[in-house]
Amino acid sequence: MQQRQVEESIARHGDTVRRVCFLYLSCYADVEDVFQETFLRLLTRKKLFADQEHQKAWLIRVARNLCTDLLRRKKRHPALSLEEYDHPIPQKEESGPVLEAVLGLPPNYRLAIYLHCVEGYAADEIAAMVHRRPNTVYSWLHRGRALLRQTLEGGTTDA
Amino acid sequence: MRENLDEQLRRAFAPIGAEEPMRQQAVRAVRAAAPAKHRRHKLRLALGCLVLALVVLAGGGWYRYLDPSARVVVQADVPVELAVNRADRVIAVQADGSSELLTDLDLKGKEVGEACSLLYAALAERGQQPQVTVHCNDSQRRQQLQRRCGQGKASASQGSAAAQPQGSQSSAQKGREQSCISSGGCGQKTQIERRQGHAWQEE
Numbered sequence: 002m003q004q005r006q007v008e009e010s011i012a013r014h015g016d017t018v019r020r021v022c023f024l025y026l027s028c029y030a031d032v033e034d035v036f037q038e039t040f041l042r043l044l045t046r047k048k049l050f051a052d053q054e055h056q057k058a059w060l061i062r063v064a065r066n067l068c069t070d071l072l073r074r075k076k077r078h079p080a081l082s083l084e085e086y087d088h089p090i091p092q093k094e095e096s097g098p099v100l101e102a103v104l105g106l107p108p109n110y111r112l113a114i115y116l117h118c119v120e121g122y123a124a125d126e127i128a129a130m131v132h133r134r135p136n137t138v139y140s141w142l143h144r145g146r147a148l149l150r151q152t153l154e155g156g157t158t159d160a
Numbered sequence: 161m162r163e164n165l166d167e168q169l170r171r172a173f174a175p176i177g178a179e180e181p182m183r184q185q186a187v188r189a190v191r192a193a194a195p196a197k198h199r200r201h202k203l204r205l206a207l208g209c210l211v212l213a214l215v216v217l218a219g220g221g222w223y224r225y226l227d228p229s230a231r232v233v234v235q236a237d238v239p240v241e242l243a244v245n246r247a248d249r250v251i252a253v254q255a256d257g258s259s260e261l262l263t264d265l266d267l268k269g270k271e272v273g274e275a276c277s278l279l280y281a282a283l284a285e286r287g288q289q290p291q292v293t294v295h296c297n298d299s300q301r302r303q304q305l306q307r308r309c310g311q312g313k314a315s316a317s318q319g320s321a322a323a324q325p326q327g328s329q330s331s332a333q334k335g336r337e338q339s340c341i342s343s344g345g346c347g348q349k350t351q352i353e354r355r356q357g358h359a360w361q362e363e
Contacts, residue, residue, distance in 0.1 A: 004194040011186050015178035023176055036178065037186045044190055099172035118169040149165060 007044045014057050017120065018064045024103075024111045025068035035067045042067075058122075062130045065112060102152040110145035113138055226251055230296035230305055232272060234279055236288040242267065242275060244305065250275045261286075273308040 018039050022032040042063050043056075050056040103111055112131070116122040124142060128135040178186075228243035228251060238261060243252040253267045265282055267275040276292070283290045292309045296302040 004190055007190045008187055011178075011183055011190070015183050015186070016176075019178035019182065020173055020176050033182055033185060036182055037189045040186050040190055041193055044193055099168050100176075103169070103172070114169065115173065118166045119173045146165065153165075153168075 002043055002046050004044065007040055010043055010056060010060070011040055013053070014060050017057060018060050020115065020119075021061055021064040021112070022068060024115055025065070025072060025108060031071055035064060035071060038067055039064045058126070058130055061116070061120075065131065069108075098153065102149050105152060106145050106148055110141050110148065113141040114145040114149065117142055225249075228252065230294060230301065232276065232305060232309055233293040233295070234276070234283070235291040235293060236283050237286075240279060242272065242279075244272050248272045248305070248308070271308075272305060273311050276309040277311075 015036075018036055019032070022035050026032050026035065039060060043060065046059075050059065103114060106114065109131070113124075113127055116127050116130070117124065122130075124138040125135050128138045131138070225245055225247065227245060229246045230244045232242040232244055234240045234242070238255050240253065240255045240261065242250045243254075245251045248271055250267050250270050250272060253262055253265075255262050261282060265278055267278060270278070280290060292306065294302050294305045294309065296305065
């Protein structure tokens with residue numbers, strides 16, 4: 002892909018990729034690395050995309066795979082460098098508990114909930130992205146919602 | 161409740177986005193990686209051109225190898241015609257009517273002198289006295305081929321019972337061969353082709 006097209010893609014889909022990274026990674030340096038690597042992969046891609054949606058779905062899939070690879074690597078080699086630090090994510094006061102609740106979900110539930118509720122993808126499309134059966138994604142969505150409601154309602158009641 | 165949850169999630173994710181430094185860093189990385197990609201493309205292009213050139217050269221060489229530059233006709237009861245390439249190798253053999261003689265002989269790919277020698281020996285076994293005609297536009301090459309065929313004939317004669325020393329051909333035979341040499345060029349159709357009315361075919 003051409004450099005100019007990748008730069009356009011960073012402007013257009015940067016937020017989505019960043020949010021996918023946010024769902025998986027807590028370290029800001031890791032997020033930066035994965036964000037950058039995702040678009041470098043786009044630069045080296047030879048096949049053309051059918052449209053912008055196709056490109057966006059591809060970016061989400063690549064970002065998700067890079068995040069899971071990174072987490073797996075860290076789990077295998079649990080070394081923490083001094084440079085690694087948690088970068089505070091800018092949050093509005095009213096969205097704080099919701100994000101916390103989302104981050105408390107299992108990783109697959111998080112991604113499914115985000116892609117379905119925020120990005121508007123159907124379960125079939127999510128299933129194609131993560132190479133799972135649609136029924137599995139439906140389960141993730143159902144259980145994720147239930148857990149979210151439980152957490153949020155419990156939090157509200159407690160407050 | 162469901163719409164409420166979706167709305168809450170959308171609002172929660174709204175402030176999260178790629179920060180400007182993160183975008184700039186990615187753009188810088190992409191710009192830095194792009195020239196390397198171009199270099200790779202150029203390298204691949206150069207490699208492709210090289211492979212293409214090699215294929216063309218190999219194809220040209222193969223074509224030149226298969227292109228008959230001369231024809232040697234061995235006149236006997238059954239005339240045998242040998243197509244010879246620039247490297248003096250026999251690339252095709254054709255006999256008029258019967259190929260009985262050629263079933264025992266594998267002349268393709270052999271040097272023309274050796275092929276003639278084998279052919280003469282086979283004809284001598286059948287009690288035939290062959291004559292040679294060389295067709296080629298280049299007179300120097302024609303003479304050279306004639307000489308080689310003569311050597312082949314001499315060596316075959318030495319091997320046979322009715323052996324003759326090299327260069328001891330009768331003057332009448334020499335005269336016949338000389339007349340044959342001047343009988344035509346590569347572009348002309350040979351007797352076999354004229355008789356059969358079809359183009360030269362590889363065996």
